[in-house]
Amino acid sequence: MADYKEIINRYKDLPGGIIEAYHALQREYSFIPEDSIAYAAQVFDLPLAKAYGVATFYSYLKVGERGKNVIRICESAPCHVAGAKEVVNALEKELGIKMGESTADGKFTLEFCECVGQCQATPVITVNSKPYGDITPEKIPGILAAYK
Amino acid sequence: MAEEMRIVLRNMGKIDPLKIEDYINAGGYKSLEKARQMGQEALMEEVKKSGLRGRGGAGFNCGMKWSFSYKVQSEQKYVVCNADEGEPGTYKDRTIMENDPQSVLEGMAICGYAIGANKGYIYCRGEYPYVVDILNQAIAQAKEKGVLGDFDIEVRMGAGAYVCGEESALIESIEGNRGEPRFKPPFPPVIGLWQKPTIVNNVETFANIPIILEKGADWYKSIGAEKYPGTKVVTLTGDVNNRTVFEVPTNTSIRQVIYDFGGGIRGGKKFKAVQIGGTSGGFIPESMLDTPIDFDSMTVIGAVLGSGAVFVMDETRDIVNVVARIAGFFEHESCGKCSPCREGTKRIHEMMEKLDAGQGSGGDLSLLERLGTVMTKACLCGLGQAAPSPVLTTLKNFNSEYQAKLN
Ligand SMILES: Cc1cc2nc3c(=O)[nH]c(=O)nc-3n(C[C@H](O)[C@H](O)[C@H](O)COP(=O)(O)O)c2cc1C
Ligand code: SF4
Ligand code: FES
Numbered sequence: 001m002a003d004y005k006e007i008i009n010r011y012k013d014l015p016g017g018i019i020e021a022y023h024a025l026q027r028e029y030s031f032i033p034e035d036s037i038a039y040a041a042q043v044f045d046l047p048l049a050k051a052y053g054v055a056t057f058y059s060y061l062k063v064g065e066r067g068k069n070v071i072r073i074c075e076s077a078p079c080h081v082a083g084a085k086e087v088v089n090a091l092e093k094e095l096g097i098k099m100g101e102s103t104a105d106g107k108f109t110l111e112f113c114e115c116v117g118q119c120q121a122t123p124v125i126t127v128n129s130k131p132y133g134d135i136t137p138e139k140i141p142g143i144l145a146a147y148k
Numbered sequence: 149m150a151e152e153m154r155i156v157l158r159n160m161g162k163i164d165p166l167k168i169e170d171y172i173n174a175g176g177y178k179s180l181e182k183a184r185q186m187g188q189e190a191l192m193e194e195v196k197k198s199g200l201r202g203r204g205g206a207g208f209n210c211g212m213k214w215s216f217s218y219k220v221q222s223e224q225k226y227v228v229c230n231a232d233e234g235e236p237g238t239y240k241d242r243t244i245m246e247n248d249p250q251s252v253l254e255g256m257a258i259c260g261y262a263i264g265a266n267k268g269y270i271y272c273r274g275e276y277p278y279v280v281d282i283l284n285q286a287i288a289q290a291k292e293k294g295v296l297g298d299f300d301i302e303v304r305m306g307a308g309a310y311v312c313g314e315e316s317a318l319i320e321s322i323e324g325n326r327g328e329p330r331f332k333p334p335f336p337p338v339i340g341l342w343q344k345p346t347i348v349n350n351v352e353t354f355a356n357i358p359i360i361l362e363k364g365a366d367w368y369k370s371i372g373a374e375k376y377p378g379t380k381v382v383t384l385t386g387d388v389n390n391r392t393v394f395e396v397p398t399n400t401s402i403r404q405v406i407y408d409f410g411g412g413i414r415g416g417k418k419f420k421a422v423q424i425g426g427t428s429g430g431f432i433p434e435s436m437l438d439t440p441i442d443f444d445s446m447t448v449i450g451a452v453l454g455s456g457a458v459f460v461m462d463e464t465r466d467i468v469n470v471v472a473r474i475a476g477f478f479e480h481e482s483c484g485k486c487s488p489c490r491e492g493t494k495r496i497h498e499m500m501e502k503l504d505a506g507q508g509s510g511g512d513l514s515l516l517e518r519l520g521t522v523m524t525k526a527c528l529c530g531l532g533q534a535a536p537s538p539v540l541t542t543l544k545n546f547n548s549e550y551q552a553k554l555n
Contacts, residue, residue: 015342016304016324023274023305044324057326059480060274060308076236077427078385078459080473114310114477115236115427116275119385119457120392129277 002028004036008043018044018054022061030109030128031066059113067102067109069147074124076115082122083136090137091125094144107148150396150404153371155379156355157395160247165282168289171250177295179358183258188218191262195357198365199377204230204313204350205425205454205530207376207443210357216337217263217345225265226346227256228322228336229354231272231279232306232313235426236477237457240381241351243393245272245279248355249286255354257299258361259347268301269341271318274308310481314529315348316340317483328485329529352381372398373442380441380456384410387417387462396441403437405458417462421546425454427474428534430541431467450541452534467549471538472500478535489532492523496539507555517543 007024011017018040025032032055041051055063062070071091075084092098095108102109118124121133125143132143154160163170171177183191196211217225229252233241245252256268272280283303290296304322306312312321316330319341340346356378360368369377381395382405389411396405406412406422413419421431424441430451432439439445446453461470475497484490499516502508520536520543527533543550 016322018324019307019321020305023307050325053326054324057483058274058307058309060306075473076477077423077470077474078237081386081461081465081470113275113308114480115234115238117233117239117242117273119237119239119383122385122391126275129275 004029004033005039008036008040012043018046018051019058022055026061030068030070031062031064034064037063065102068107069128070109070111072111072113072116072126073099074114074116074122075112076119078119079115079123084123086137087123087125087135087140090140094140108144150400150408152394152409153379153397154395155359155371156244156251156352156381157247158359159251160243163248165247165249166285166289168250168286168293168295171248172293172295175362176250176358177254179361180254180257180261180295182361183261188262188264191258191361192218194365195262195360198360198368199375200353200356200360200368201376201443202350203352203356203380203456205235205452207453210349210353213337213349214259214262214347216335217265217347220338220345222345224267224342224344225263226341226344227260227263227265227268228315228318228341228346228348229256229268229270229351230313230315230318230348231270231276231351232318233273233276233351233455234306234310234313235428235455235457237383237385237423237459238426238455239383240393240456242276242279243383244351244355244381246282249282250290251355251358252351253286253290253296253301255349255357256301257296258357259349259354260299263345263347265345265347266298266300268299269322270301270303271306271312271322272303273306277305280305309483310477311483311529311531314531317529318348319346326483328483329531331528372400373440373445375444376442376453380453382409382441382456382458384458384460386460387414387465388412388460389414398442399440401438401440402432402458405441406437406460410458410460413460413462415462417464419460420463420465421461421467423459423461423538424457425452426457427477428452428531428537429454429457430537431471431545432541433545450544452537466504467542467546468500468553469504471542472497472504474538475500478531482531482535486528486532488523488526489528489535492519492527492532493535495519496536500539503550503553506553508550508553509555513543513550
């Protein structure tokens, strides 16, 4: 795995590039390592509080550990009425964890999210940002199998 | 039977979006050339005359907005394409960018020429990494062909904050800050990105520009509603047979959108409500379905066209439950900068959950109404101002649903 310093350094000349750097960290680790924030603050010449402030403002960014594969379930109104709840139940059952938790082997994390712009096929989940639409509880094991 | 009219989506399914040659063969980049020949002022006059109004929700005359930036003397100006598309139920900007990215780039370059900017940014939501790839490929091809001239375009990614669709919050986010809206005035066309004059337009707005120049302002103005001419790309969701994307003239009625394009209600059920414009839009009852979808007609019935999302609910849907979920969305998305929204969205959510659980009283309904009314006036940005709209419009148009759930 690439060192977080090296990843952040790639963006140091980009004006306002801290968010792009955080995205790059997440692509590598699936989360933003806590230690990397102090380094980002230094590279972008920001107070530590501000570097934290940015990292924690955005719901797509997650500071601290998270599973390798991040599964997000859209709970916006169109997905809500299309049965997002049953999908949540099926995912929790399949992985043996609750929403917001990660599996013990570090492979999966379950999160809620708002609309991901795939509402022609509600309900929708994403795995590492890849969308899967028209989800039914029966489809869950097949989708997860590809990431196990 | 109403018919689709593809202006913005004219190339959808006809060209390979990742081949700039296809776009050029279909007449692409001729409008940019034409724009440069017209000169800045005549160009802006033409766009103004077409009557094109922003497709991102606020409905401001596009050419007029450009002229504000044009008039400011500054060695650096920016063009920003708002591709944040955070409004639940909306997927039209994604559809445009996936099917015809070059039309957006061309629209941005024309704007750049008009106002005197040589740098553009596309702020694309973080949930669309696959669209970011398409855009970057399209930009690389345009640079290679040299069609953009000295106009440079860079893609920046959002990171899952709905408020960053608001133009000044978006600008903060490009600058690498928390996405909190700025106090206005000054407005971005005068003082925007890095304090420079900045035009922020929606993806669909930019995609309209090349064809307006190709066919002329008069042609465009003759389409759809008189005061909001052209077409609108709408996205259907919820209990309709065809949950899909359509482009229709703006004088199309809501009923035509739901029944002619949406194919009516699923499973032979009856219609109950439709929410247009995304999650901050009003809830519309059957009696108002003959309203045209254009900006001003929607305002008259206390609703909005917004992003053009059309969320249909059948007779079995529990309105109070849906509004409670929406209230949760706003509590989550409030940026916290101003207290009427930070506290208000939280209290509205609390009361809606209570009502949904059958534990609310008549007193809660009047409190909701009062709080909602205050928020529409006192909140700093459009998020807080529009957040109570689903509550207020359902209290008005679907009051019996609340009454039936009172304790
Ligand atoms: C909370 C909030 C969210 C918004 N989200 C978007 C969005 O996702 N896309 C968009 O184009 N405009 C959005 N807007 C409107 C923008 O502030 C701005 O009016 C628009 O980008 C201007 O472009 P236009 O004139 O082409 O419509 C939002 C506004 C608010 C208050
Ligand atoms: S209205 Fe809400 S989102 Fe807008 S500035 Fe105030 S707290 Fe932030
Ligand atoms: S509402 Fe769930 S993807 Fe849009």
